Amino acid sequence: MFNGFLGFFKKEFIQIFRDKKSLLILLGIPTIQILLFGFAITNEIRDVRIAILDYSKDNTTKEIISKIVSTNYFKLYKMLRNEKDIERAFQTGEIKEAIVFSQNFGQNLEKFGKANVQFINDGTDPNTATTIIGYTNSIIGQYQNEITRTRQIPLIITPEVKMRYNPELKGVFLSVPGLISIILMLISAMMTSISITKEKESGSMEVLLVSPIKPAVVIIAKVIPYAIISVTIATIVLTLGRFVFEVPIKGNLILLFAEITVYVIMSLSLGILISTVAKTQQVALFISLIGLMMPTVLLSGFIFPIENMPIWLQPFTYLIPARWFIVIIKNIMLKGSDFSTILNETLVLFLMILVTISISIKKYKIRL
Amino acid sequence: MSNNFAIKTIDLTKKFGNFTACDNLTFEVHKGEIFGFLGANGAGKTTAMKMLSGLLSPTSGTAKIADYDIYKESEKIKKNIGYMSQKFSLYDDLTIQENINFFAGIYGLSNKLIKEKSEVVINELDLKKQQNKLVGSLPLGWKQKLAFSIAIFHNPAIVFLDEPTGGVDPVTRRQFWDLIYQSAERGLTVFLTTHYMDESEYCNRIAIMANGKLAAIGTPKELKESNSSSSMNDVFIQIARGKNYV
Structure with a gap:
């Protein structure tokens, strides 16, 4: 047999x-x-145009913005002044993401250990949007880790960083x-x-x-x-x-x-x-x-x-x-x-x- | 007791749901006989052959193949029968020699035996030059002869041929029958299905199936006489018609 x-x-x-x-x-x-x-x-992103609306304009937000902009992934299209600008920036199709820092961002982070930031994305291309969010998240997450290291109480900006095993996504x-x-x-x-x-x-x-x-x-x-x-x-x-x-x-x-x-x-x-x-x-x-x-x-x-x-x-x-x-x-x-x-x-x-x-x-x- | 029989069935029946493909078949095939199974398409001859060759298990009834019980000794039956399907079923993408090696190998023949015997077979079939050619490149007639030689390569007691001469020309068919006669002379029992009526005259005995039942059995001469016909074609039409329209 x-x-x-x-x-x-x-x-x-x-x-x-x-x-x-x-x-x-x-x-x-x-x-x-x-x-x-x-x-x-490839799902990688490079030179994605973003707009930033900073209601807080403190040192913390400035540091985060400079971190985001200094990467190859993002290119700052415009610093926005108000909510209306966001819509306009999307409509002209020039940006893929708007980042909005809430008022008193830095203060809140200091006082309550918590602060909010909002990502607004172009949902017409969900895959790219998800990827961009991931990138932004990980940059902010990195920043958060840096500042937390020097403190006893952890500071929380974003709830979670996704896909941490592929940091560059x-x-x-x-x-x-x-x-x-x-x-x-x-x-x-x-x-x-x-x-x-x-x-x-x-x-x-x-x-x-x-x-x-x-x-x-x-x-x-x-x-x-x-x-x-x-x-x-x-x-x-x-x-x-x-x-x-x-x-x-x-x-x-x-x-x-x-x-x-x-x-x-x-x-x-x-x-x-x-x-x-x-x-x-x-x-x-x-x-x-x-x-x-x-x-x-x-x-x-x-x-x-x-x-x-x-x-x-x-x-x-x-x-x-x-x-x-x-x-x-x-x-x-x-x-x-x-x-x-x-x-x-x-x-x-x-x-x-x-x-x-x-x-x-x-x-x-x-x-x- | 049943030593003279290569195949002996009693009330062999196969049902598919409500449909009875083979209805209480009782018949014997003698050793060394060329036995033809005739019938229209769908008459049940292929089902019958599949039960005898172990491809289908019967619904009821018994059968002995080469003195082995179809239920209890199926492994022994498998070693003692050969089978050639309608489509000749050789591997087109293997050479003649590779086909022989493969099929002989699954019957457990030793490499030495395969080598010796395949030389004889290839010489008999006059395929020496084509030995290492792909089977796919051979004409149908050669494939048919090769398929038959491979089916009986392991020296079975009985060989089952399922419509072996489909699609080949009359001259090749005649040559193929010569091959069958040669093997039968060596003691091989040949059981074949066909719907070529002229071909049935080459068989020693034939059975005609109609609607799953055995309608007639005997030598071609007997069947012609009892139906007072001059050709098997007429016999067949009478029997098949009779069953359908009376």
Whole structure:
């Protein structure tokens, strides 16, 4: 039986490598995607025009303003005099953000340890707006830390600084984990479901089922080559991210690849599940793209933050494996977390594998 | 007791929901026989073959394949049967040799045996020059012969052929039948489905299925005589019509 398995394994690899075009696409797409996401589709901001309305005009606000303006991110368009100016500045389309310091900003901060600042953003481009807010927040947060250091009672300006693990909010930092999740899902699930349905379509699956080789062996032998390719692609994306875009890998490499393997197995079992439903390669492709890729891209939190989704939609994101995997991989890569912090997410993935495989086996038995 | 039978079924039935695809099939196939299963599309012949080859489990009834029980000894059956599907089911992107290696490998044949035997097979089929060509580049007739040779490569007692001659020209079909006769002479039992009526005359015995039931069974000569027809085509039309319209 082991011989049969090996022969099968060999056959799969011959088939994959003989189809040079597909292989090129398989390896090329991730490379192009990571370069595109890294270079072109960047969330980074530079020289964003802002206006400032300072009702307080004290030393504290002056210091904050000079900090904001001295970065490369922002360019001061105008110091505004009153509320009406804000609207005008937006209407002419020249600014992306207005920062309003409340009256007695510095005094309030001294006396009560609390002061308010308002960011007004151009919501027509929510992604950019969110990013700009993040930048402004982090600059103010930095200032707050500086002045707090010299005091006993902490001074609070903004409630919270978001995305502190990507202080410059480099888009590519988030792209690498997100891309790996999506590409692995695509390749593992789509390629396996297509390659299994291909056997069904050509009739060779019947021949295999008549033979003494066990169906489970058939499926495992078909799936392992794609697992190897998927891990290779993950390595390519990680390497490109590390050396071209300087995305750090702070955590343990072995842990990272172990988690990647778990996620690949998850995706492969989804591919197997699809192949129990799909009769033709086209159907398998269709289900993979519409039923798997779309939700993964939309609901994993890679492009659209889950916190910003309507409450009723948020529970659906729990069903998306990539949602959990992105948390895992971000934690390991960017925060250098150890296994204990990502235990829950890992368990969720394992549970998903178990459920998917059980359904596949059941479906498979019904079919026979 | 049933030593002379390669296949013996009693009341073999397969239901899909309310639809009975095979209704109480009882028949025997002798060892070394070329047995044809005839029927219109949807008559249930493919379902019957799938049950016999282990692709489908019967709803009720029993069957013995190569003296093994279809329920209890399916693993032994698998080792002793060969199967060739309608689509010939070779891998187009593998070479002839690679296809042989793969299919022989999943039957657990040793590398040495595969090597020796594939040389014989390739010479018999006169494919020496094409040995390392991709199967996809072969004409349909060659694919068909190769698929058959691969189906019987592991020396099964019975080979199941599901509409083996679909889509090939008459000359190639004739050549293919020569191949079947050669193998039957060596003791192989051949069980095939077909809807080419002229082809059914090449079989030792045939069974005609209509609406899931076994409508007639016998040698082509017997069936022609009992239906007082001159060709199998007429026999078939009479039987299929009779079941439908009477």
